[in-house]
Amino acid sequence: MxxxxxxxxxxxxxxxxxxxxxxxxxxxxxxxxxxxxxxxxxxxxxxxxxxxxxxxxxxxxxxxxxxxxxxxxxxxxxxxxxxxxxxxxxxxxxxxxxxxxxxxxxxxxxxxxxxxxxxxxxxxxxxxxxxxxxxxxxFVNPESPDTLLNRVVLKNVRKGRITAMGKPEAQRVYxxxxxxxxxxxxxxxxxxxxxxxxxxxxxxTRFSFREMADELAGQLGREIAIKRFPWTALLLASPVWELARELREMRYLYDMDHRIDGTDFEALFPDFEPKTLQRLVFEHLYMRGMKVVPDHGAKMSTQTSL
Structure with a gap:
């Protein structure tokens, strides 16, 4: 073959x-x-x-x-x-x-x-x-610094905050x-x-920025604040900065709840389990060299799939 x-x-x-x-x-x-x-x-x-x-x-x-x-x-x-x-x-x-x-x-x-x-x-x-x-x-990938999750959302996680690119409660699929x-x-x-x-x-994996902040807080053992993304500044930059224009076009997706129906996928892959939000957060912290609190560390192995 x-x-x-x-x-x-x-x-x-x-x-x-x-x-x-x-x-x-x-x-x-x-x-x-x-x-x-x-x-x-x-x-x-x-x-x-x-x-x-x-x-x-x-x-x-x-x-x-x-x-x-x-x-x-x-x-x-x-x-x-x-x-x-x-x-x-x-x-x-x-x-x-x-x-x-x-x-x-x-x-x-x-x-x-x-x-x-x-x-x-x-x-x-x-x-x-x-x-x-x-x-x-x-797409999310804990190894890549260029995904929006790493480049924007988690950029300031060491400082105790994340950046929500839309409504913090909107549940989106990743x-x-x-x-x-x-x-x-x-x-x-x-x-x-x-x-x-x-x-x-x-x-x-479907989650909101609020749920991500809560999971980060639990794994890091401290409060994580949510800051809103400065779309107005991006609007001013978009006429000359192509990436800004591309992001602005997709703004609506960050404000709406959405999900992909999994019926057809589950029929083909009945035993496949996508990573949980807990796992995704752990792997992103692990790649940043940030330690989780002991109880979360006991639940999650440091043997990542990376």
Whole structure:
């Protein structure tokens, strides 16, 4: 059985962790180098994992369709199946829980770009080709300083506070990348046995900034305050700072309760248990060199999955 996979965007959040997970599972992992011929890179691979985004959040409207065209052309030429780590931007303000049949009503520029991208993959799947959308909420990874959780929310945790990017009580869905990429590896083993589209929602771990602050307080044994993110300052910066504009477009997601329906996922992975909020908090503190109070230390092993 062919166990070669081509990963696009291996330097990014999903791609880097996915490469590690596939290698650990015995797959041969090829890295795509941006700007080279993707069709040549895809020769002989079983899967193309498209985790590639425009560098530095630049020019999504032009680059995402271009990347999509390259992936679809390479998949047709090589016969490879395609897996895409999909997000929830396409749903806009549609009430959750979000499922594969939830209408796509994006309310942001990025959401509309992603919805058009997904439609092209759906058309590709309708031709009898295997396509997987592994759909998840915000990525978290205790190892990466560049996730929003590390870069913004937990930036000042040593000073006894976190930064809430929206309503502190809003419950949102998150995907630990070690968990999510294990799912990707499992899907790669079997999901191409039947052609067509698999749009699989990953329920992940759901919590609010308030619940995170409470869990941090319990593990650290001291009060953790919640500070609101300065969206007004970001608004002033967004005309000249692309990352600021990208964040501002997604502000609505931080103020609304949402979750991904796990029915289809649980049918495929009945024994899979995503990390709990307690575990996620512990791992993030551990990677920062911050000790938890003894009772929490007894409950959580220092043997992390990192």
């Amino acid at each position: 062919n166990r070669r996979v081509l990963i696009l965007g291996m330097g990014g959040h999903f791609g880097s962790v996915a490469a590690r997970a596939f290698r650990a599972a015995g797959w041969n992992v090829d890295r795509y180098h941006r700007g080279t011929d993707m069709a040549v890179a895809a020769r002989g691979v079983r899967w193309i994992i498209n985790a590639m985004n425009p560098p530095n959040y630049h020019d999504w409207a032009h680059q995402i369709p271009q990347i999509t065209s390259q992936v679809l052309s390479a998949a047709r030429d090589s016969g490879a199946s395609v897996m895409v780590p999909a997000n929830v931007y396409v749903y806009g303000r549609e009430p959750s829980p979000w499922r594969a049949d939830t209408p796509h009503h994006p309310c942001s520029r990025k959401g509309r770009i992603r919805a058009k991208m997904e439609e092209r993959y759906r058309e590709h799947a309708a031709e009898g080709r295997s396509v997987v959308f592994l759909r998840a909420g915000d 995907a630990d990348l070690a968990d999510l990429t294990q799912v990707a590896v499992s899907l790669a083993d079997t999901a191409d046995s039947l052609p067509g589209l698999l749009d699989l929602g990953y329920p992940g």
